[in-house]
Amino acid sequence: MEINSVYKTDCLLGFKNIDNESVDLIFTDPPYCQNRAQNITNLKNHKDVVTEFKFDGYSSEKEYLRFIEKVLRECYRVSKDGASGYLWCGDDFVSYINRIVEKAGFQFRKVIHWHKTNPFPAIHTRKIFANSMELIVHFSKGTPKTWNHKHVNEMHNFIETPICMGKERKKHQTQKPLKVCIPFIEISSNENDLILDPFMGSGTTAIAALMTNRNFIGFEIDNGYCEIIAERFEEFVLKHANFKGIKPQIKL
Numbered sequence: 001m002e003i004n005s006v007y008k009t010d011c012l013l014g015f016k017n018i019d020n021e022s023v024d025l026i027f028t029d030p031p032y033c034q035n036r037a038q039n040i041t042n043l044k045n046h047k048d049v050v051t052e053f054k055f056d057g058y059s060s061e062k063e064y065l066r067f068i069e070k071v072l073r074e075c076y077r078v079s080k081d082g083a084s085g086y087l088w089c090g091d092d093f094v095s096y097i098n099r100i101v102e103k104a105g106f107q108f109r110k111v112i113h114w115h116k117t118n119p120f121p122a123i124h125t126r127k128i129f130a131n132s133m134e135l136i137v138h139f140s141k142g143t144p145k146t147w148n149h150k151h152v153n154e155m156h157n158f159i160e161t162p163i164c165m166g167k168e169r170k171k172h173q174t175q176k177p178l179k180v181c182i183p184f185i186e187i188s189s190n191e192n193d194l195i196l197d198p199f200m201g202s203g204t205t206a207i208a209a210l211m212t213n214r215n216f217i218g219f220e221i222d223n224g225y226c227e228i229i230a231e232r233f234e235e236f237v238l239k240h241a242n243f244k245g246i247k248p249q250i251k252l
């Protein structure tokens with residue numbers, strides 16, 4: 001596989017081309033297996049309810065968790081001894097995922113909480129709180145080989161930022177802010193290390209790797225999102241002309 005490339009493929013196929021024990025850090029954000037409300041903007045008064053949902057694509061929660069287990073087993077195989085992993089998830093699946101990382105061979109370390117200071121508002125009629133929190137499960141293959149300790153105030157398992165806005169925001173519903181990803185990448189990897197993200201989405205992990213002088217490889221199954229990644233790479237290269245001669249690529 002060529003480093004600094006995102007391959008347009010199902011990650012379970014892509015993994016077959018990654019050597020055992022070749023990756024320094026897993027940083028990934030798989031699909032959440034959630035019903036996503038579709039007709040929120042049409043709600044006009046307090047009797048209106050959300051009636052249209054689009055499911056993330058798994059026939060059941062069991063199937064989803066089996067898929068996550070397969071991915072984590074592959075992550076374990078390709079990780080170097082002492083590699084860390086960070087996996088985003090929602091509050092509904094976090095306790096299952098903590099156990100699956102251990103089933104796959106990793107050590108579970110901590111759950112990190114991202115508080116979104118500007119979440120989508122709660123829908124009054126559903127009588128639930130706004131989803132202002134996303135979680136990241138941190139795990140490692142044995143004792144972490146890299147731990148670049150920052151100031152004690154930056155070593156909390158809690159981080160607070162707005163959701164992506166302005167120029168950073170791309171057309172991806174679950175895009176994660178660089179500001180949240182970069183500190184964990186800096187703590188758990190060194191310059192020139194190789195970071196793997198099997199679910200690139202809009203390419204946030206790849207951009208974070210470029211910004212911190214790390215290498216990356218990744219997969220994304222959706223054509224439209226691959227186009228967004230290609231645009232982000234172009235923007236990045238334009239902004240940082242002749243960036244160390246590295247040409248991040250999408251492989252279709």
Ligand SMILES: C[S@@+](CC[C@H](N)C(=O)[O-])C[C@H]1O[C@@H](n2cnc3c(N)ncnc32)[C@H](O)[C@@H]1O
Pocket residue numbers: 009010011012028029030031032172174175176177198199200201202203204205219220221222225
């Ligand atoms: C939660 S999003 C990742 C968002 C990303 N962190 C960002 O900041 O843009 C998950 C992504 O995984 C992709 N995906 C889902 N199943 C996949 C598979 N089997 N192989 C590769 N990509 C997949 C989806 O198309 C989606 O873009």
